[in-house]
Amino acid sequence: xxxxxxxxxxxxxxxxxxxxxxxxxxxxxxxxxxxxxxxxxxxxxxxxxxxxxxxxxxxxxxxxxxxxxxxxxxxxxxxxxxxxxxxxxxxxxxxxxxxxxxxxxxxxxxxxxxxxxxxxxxxxxxxxxxxxxxxxxxxxxxxxxxxxxxxxxxxxxxxxxxxxxxxxxxxxxxxxxxxxxxxxxxxxxxxxxxxxxxxxxxxxxxxxxxxxxxxxxxxxxxxxxxxxxxxxxxxxxxxxxxxxxxxxxxxxxxxxxxxxxxxxxxxxxxxxxxxxxxxxxxxxxxxxxxxxxxxxxxxxxxxxxxxxxxxxxxxxxxxxxxxxxxxxxxxxxxxxxxxxxxxxxxxxxxxxxxxxxxxxxxxxxxxxxxxxxxxxxxxxxxxxxxxxxxxxxxxxxxxxxxxxxxxxxxxxxxxxxxxxxxxxxxxxxxxxxxxxxxxxxxxxxxxxxxxxxxxxxxxxxxxxxxxxxxxxxxxxxxxxxxxxxxxxxxxxxxxxxxxxxxxxxxxxxxxxxxxxxxxxxxxxxxxxxxxxxxxxxxxxxxxxxxxxxxxxxxxxxxxxxxxxxxxxxxxxxxxxxxxxxxxxxxxxxxxxxxxxxxxxxxxxxxxxxxxxxxxxxxxxxxxxxxxxxxxxxxxxxxxxxxxxxxxxxxxxxxxxxxxxxxxxxxxxxxxxxxxxxxxxx
Numbered sequence: 001x002x003x004x005x006x007x008x009x010x011x012x013x014x015x016x017x018x019x020x021x022x023x024x025x026x027x028x029x030x031x032x033x034x035x036x037x038x039x040x041x042x043x044x045x046x047x048x049x050x051x052x053x054x055x056x057x058x059x060x061x062x063x064x065x066x067x068x069x070x071x072x073x074x075x076x077x078x079x080x081x082x083x084x085x086x087x088x089x090x091x092x093x094x095x096x097x098x099x100x101x102x103x104x105x106x107x108x109x110x111x112x113x114x115x116x117x118x119x120x121x122x123x124x125x126x127x128x129x130x131x132x133x134x135x136x137x138x139x140x141x142x143x144x145x146x147x148x149x150x151x152x153x154x155x156x157x158x159x160x161x162x163x164x165x166x167x168x169x170x171x172x173x174x175x176x177x178x179x180x181x182x183x184x185x186x187x188x189x190x191x192x193x194x195x196x197x198x199x200x201x202x203x204x205x206x207x208x209x210x211x212x213x214x215x216x217x218x219x220x221x222x223x224x225x226x227x228x229x230x231x232x233x234x235x236x237x238x239x240x241x242x243x244x245x246x247x248x249x250x251x252x253x254x255x256x257x258x259x260x261x262x263x264x265x266x267x268x269x270x271x272x273x274x275x276x277x278x279x280x281x282x283x284x285x286x287x288x289x290x291x292x293x294x295x296x297x298x299x300x301x302x303x304x305x306x307x308x309x310x311x312x313x314x315x316x317x318x319x320x321x322x323x324x325x326x327x328x329x330x331x332x333x334x335x336x337x338x339x340x341x342x343x344x345x346x347x348x349x350x351x352x353x354x355x356x357x358x359x360x361x362x363x364x365x366x367x368x369x370x371x372x373x374x375x376x377x378x379x380x381x382x383x384x385x386x387x388x389x390x391x392x393x394x395x396x397x398x399x400x401x402x403x404x405x406x407x408x409x410x411x412x413x414x415x416x417x418x419x420x421x422x423x424x425x426x427x428x429x430x431x432x433x434x435x436x437x438x439x440x441x442x443x444x445x446x447x448x449x450x451x452x453x454x455x456x457x458x459x460x461x462x463x464x465x466x467x468x469x470x471x472x473x474x475x476x477x478x479x480x481x482x483x484x485x486x487x488x489x490x491x492x493x494x495x496x497x498x499x500x501x502x503x504x505x506x507x508x509x510x511x512x513x514x515x516x517x518x519x520x521x522x523x524x525x526x527x528x529x530x531x532x533x534x535x536x537x538x539x540x541x542x543x544x545x546x547x548x549x550x551x552x553x554x555x556x557x558x559x560x561x562x563x564x565x566x567x568x569x570x571x572x573x574x575x576x577x578x579x580x581x582x583x584x585x586x587x588x589x590x591x592x593x594x595x596x597x598x599x600x601x602x603x604x605x606x607x608x609x610x611x612x613x614x615x616x617x618x619x620x621x622x623x624x625x626x627x628x629x630x631x632x633x634x635x636x637x638x639x640x641x642x643x644x645x646x647x648x649x650x651x652x653x654x655x656x657x658x659x660x661x662x663x664x665x666x667x668x669x670x671x672x673x674x675x676x677x678x679x680x681x
Contacts, residue, residue: 014331
């Protein structure tokens, strides 16, 4: 039966280790997946931003050419300049580069006749010039130059003033002197209906353009670059990457608009999964979803990334399954080997006992044969001596067992006495104050009852009685609250490592909550608090334990650091380190500590304010929480008159607690660790 129990325990232990290894491998794989996914999305976002900036820089270079020529650029010069840029070879992905001329309504017939009379257009492959759509607008925004012309013939002569999305973008660019992009549009030269947009930069006559009125008066036209979003993104994103992630781009409206546009089918600019507005999409892997925001010509572009299962973002379930199967098989083999080994050991022991018994039997037979000559009296004497020795040994064994029981009882009673003495010493004052105040309150009630029975009570006497009763109740509540805090502190000394709610949280939020609870006390103490905690510093740990540590440090500083002073300053600083940890520094400009106090700071029941509100447990609780629950380190630096600095180094992701961690850890050897921690920088 014992052999089976041992084998079963070995198997269970092996299964537990296997489960832990599987969880560890799963967490590591998830971390690697998220890191790889973030790296890929950052690259795509960076490449997209760089490519768009390159196109916009090209617009500015063409605008510079117009500025040098004071707007007098012929079609041949425009064609030659665009050709020399070689954008189609170096940065493909755009549809066309255009020049949009501003034409007042009164000059429209002369402008159209002049363009038609330019015979060089037909030689360059331009189609017959025709204004479209026909509309009465003032001014008109006519697409005059269009490169390349092949594939963009329908845009030649287009009056953008008749198209509200284009007109709004043109007017915004005219008044702001910025590159302005349109909303999602369907290009007139694109029969497929794919989403597109146009980015335009205004061109002015030489002169001042500092005000809106000056810009409107000096406006000549716009240089523009036309995009089909699918073509643009196809040049930016590596095609193999789209097999592992899906990308959607939504137009969020102009930056100057207070409310961004919601992400709908109407604002969808690009969808890597297929046709815009198509059916169901593959579900993303947990944790592989992120988004980024671009400024594209003063418009918000919201880019959403989703990673999918595949060779690049493999969930690793097969590897974990193999580990689980191998761990289970190894555990079973170890259990079987242990059972077989113990069974062999038992059989060998039984065989040795049988051999020894047989040797004893043979020796006894020999002795019997050689001792037949001994007398019966000698045998009786030997028997009596043996019985006497057995009784003596029995008495000695009983005495030893009793002594052992007495020692155990003495140790238990000594420990219990020390604990009871400590608790009684700390609770005596608040409970005694409560009892004294309750007795005084009872006497006041009796006196008030007597006055009431004698013929009534004056208002002044009633007010005085109520004032005294409120004061007594406040004293009782304060004393009992102090006693409750002491009892809670005693319970926290052991730092129960199986309790506490774990979750993801922002350190700045926890710090703000803790400081809010101490706001009144800090104001009364005239204490300034300086917080330097990054807003995005996130932990996956135990926020309750972190709050307890910060609360104890603030209490300790207010009780000890600013003695004899009417003001002080506390500084709380946090910074993320590159090894998955964060460093938190809590410092004050108080009176500091001596070398002896610094040496004993973490000892339980050690305080320099015994009898004055200090329990001697605050820093002991801080040490046990930091090292036991949060799995971090703590170090203190202080000199008399130089203030105190407490440095905590905590993991951003706290290790999973093991139920097997014993109370012995952090007691004997932990005293030496606390001494060494005081000298750490």
